[in-house]
Amino acid sequence: MSYRPQVIDHLVRPRNVGELAEPDGSGESGDAACGDIARFSVGVRENVLAEVRYKVYGCAACIAAGSALAELVEGEGLLEAARRSRADLEDALGGPLPEGKEHALTLVVDALHKAFEDYWDRLAGEVLVEGYRGADG
Amino acid sequence: MESRVYLDHAATTPLDGRVRDALVSHLGEPRANPSSLHGLGTAAREVVEEAREAVARLTGASPREILFTGGGTESDALAVLGLARAAVAADPARRHLVVSAVEHSAVRKAAEHLESTGYRVTWLGVDGHGLVDPRELSQALRPETALAAVMWANNEVGTVQPVEELARVCREQEVPFHCDAVQAVGHLPVDVTEVPVSTLAFTGHKFYGPSGVGALYVRDGVELAPVSFGGGQERGLRSGTEDVAGIAALGAAARLAAGEREEWARRERELRDRLVRGATAIPGVELNGHPAERLPNNAHLAVEGVEAESLVLFCDASGYAIGKGSACASAGEPAGGEHKASPVLAAMGQDERRAFSAVRVTVGKDNTPEEIDGFLEAFSGAVAQLRELSPLYAGRG
Structure with missing residues (x-):
């Protein structure tokens, strides 16, 4: 098993790392007990994803996928970003991840979608969206 | 990158330059099978036996107690399966093993294989540092125990076991003791005259020698059954034409290790x-x-x-x-x-x-x-x- 140079590049120079101090939405996915964890926070201005920050604990694929996803969607319209699929993310990483590492795509896409859910719920002032699974759902 | x-x-480990020279010079020689009768075959046999002497000297063994194998994993498999089969052949009740919980997968999975075929395995726990307690080993041994296996030094965390004491416990209770010394040989003093192991596995590529060539020490008098069959090489315990160049290189690595x-x-x-x-x-x-x-x-x-x-x-x-x-x-x-x-x-x-x-x-x-x-x-x-x-x-x- 070995990773593409694009994955290693995102691992050693991860983009958009961190957490927004006052996010418009935030979401977490993974298994806090012992597995990988991803957390995304987003800032939305006029339906555009103005700021995206992420944090990941996990294998190299998870870190790289988080970085690539944050880079991919920052600056996109909210609906455009919400339609981003695992396949788009795979393309951004230069192609399929090594066998057994595909969970990394799901982990970070889920966390971003949960951040969107949180944003829409806050906007509506109530739980409006639950279990939104994005373009892959 | x-x-x-x-x-x-x-x-x-990287191949030491002096070992590489030995390997290359033997690869370049006219190839002959050490079992052949002609002069080239005899020369190849001499290369193998010289290497055997060097490997024996490194570990305090007699040359006849050293078998060449295809590496550490194969040596472990031959020891665990071979001791178990020999024990059960002598007494069908002897279907019990004692194995530490921190063994390399080569030993652990060989034991699990035997477990799946009806042997019972007592897995010995370790303390927070990874040490096996010789008293626990002693208590785990039974009259029907075919073998006990505890490694010399752990391949992950590096903890060195009290092997001398563990081996003595087994000798006192007349249970064959296998020791995986793959990480130890070439790094620690490993001397079978001081540590009464029955069998000891090691391989060249952990001490600047070649990969794909290992050795199993089998103490004189220890009953071991073969697990592969064929031409009867290595006293019938490891059939298959010898890798002469690889064995020569292992011998060269053993000579280096003995001196350095x-x-x-x-x-x-x-x-x-x-x-x-x-x-x-x-x-x-x-x-x-x-x-x-x-x-x-x-x-x-x-x-x-x-x-x-x-x-x-x-x-x-x-x-x-x-x-x-x-x-x-x-x-x-x-x-x-x-x-x-x-x-x-x-x-x-x-x-x-x-x-x-x-x-x-x-x-x-x-x-x-x-x-x-x-x-x-x-x-x-x-x-x-x-x-x-x-x-x-x-x-x-």
């Missing part, structure tokens, strides 16, 4: 201590395994808040080749299998999160203090960056 500094010697091991170990220990001092000065980095009773070349580090694979690849990108600390239990199993830590750290009482945070840094005779200092700088930078990324480590670095 090319790694410039190699710090993964427990995985395999103490100096290698002194250098390894100095570099290892420098590395451990520097690494454990980083908050949240701790040494796994026994602080004193450990391999001279092994630093096994638990790094809080970081996942090992990311850290290994991060160090690799900075030019340092190190190993993951926990051999993945699911390696080689179908893709998508459960991500599990190896049983070693679990047996030592560590939780999965800590097990997945461990890296293994193993130095070699040709590393320098400057390389260690360079590594420590890259390592602390990598740890800091990965912690910054981690949602689990927020506000603690």
Whole structure:
């Protein structure tokens, strides 16, 4: 098993790392007990994803996928970003991840979608969206 | 990316130049089968027997007690399966094994294989440092025990077992004792005249010799059944035409180790201590395994808040080749299998999160203090960056 140079590049120079101090939405996915964890926070201005920050604990694929996803969607319209699929993310990483590492795509896409859910719920002032699974759902 | 500094010697060592010369010169010779009657065959036989003498001298054995095999894993399999089959052939009731919980998978899975065919296995636990208690071994042995197996030194955390005591316990109770010494030979004094093992497995590529060639010491008088069949080479215990060049190279590595091991170990220990001092000065980095009773070349580090694979690849990108600390239990199993830590750290009482945070840094005779200092700088930078990324480590670095 070995990773593409694009994955290693995102691992050693991860983009958009961190957490927004006052996010418009935030979401977490993974298994806090012992597995990988991803957390995304987003800032939305006029339906555009103005700021995206992420944090990941996990294998190299998870870190790289988080970085690539944050880079991919920052600056996109909210609906455009919400339609981003695992396949788009795979393309951004230069192609399929090594066998057994595909969970990394799901982990970070889920966390971003949960951040969107949180944003829409806050906007509506109530739980409006639950279990939104994005373009892959 | 090319790694410039190699710090993964427990995985395999570079071939020493003098061993490479032996290998190449024998590859270049006219090929002959050591079993052939003609002069070329006799010459090939002499090469094999000279290597056998060198390997025997390194371990305090007699040449006739050394079998050449295809490597450490094969030596372990031959010992575990061969001792078990010989025991059950002598007495059908002898279907019980005692095996430590921290064995390399070569021994562990051979024992599990026997377990699946009706043998009972008592798995010996270890303490927090990874040590087996000789009293527990003694209590686990029964009249129907076919063999006990405890490794000389652990391939992950580097802990060195009280093998002399363990082997004596087995000898007193007349139970064959197998010792996997793959990590020990060439790094620690391993002498079968002092440690009454029945069988001892080791391989060339952990002490600057070739991979694909190993040895099994079988003490005179120990009953071992073959597990492969054919031309009857190696006293009928390991059939198959000998790899003459590989065996010659193993012999060359054994001669080097016999003369230079103490100096290698002194250098390894100095570099290892420098590395451990520097690494454990980083908050949240701790040494796994026994602080004193450990391999001279092994630093096994638990790094809080970081996942090992990311850290290994991060160090690799900075030019340092190190190993993951926990051999993945699911390696080689179908893709998508459960991500599990190896049983070693679990047996030592560590939780999965800590097990997945461990890296293994193993130095070699040709590393320098400057390389260690360079590594420590890259390592602390990598740890800091990965912690910054981690949602689990927020506000603690």
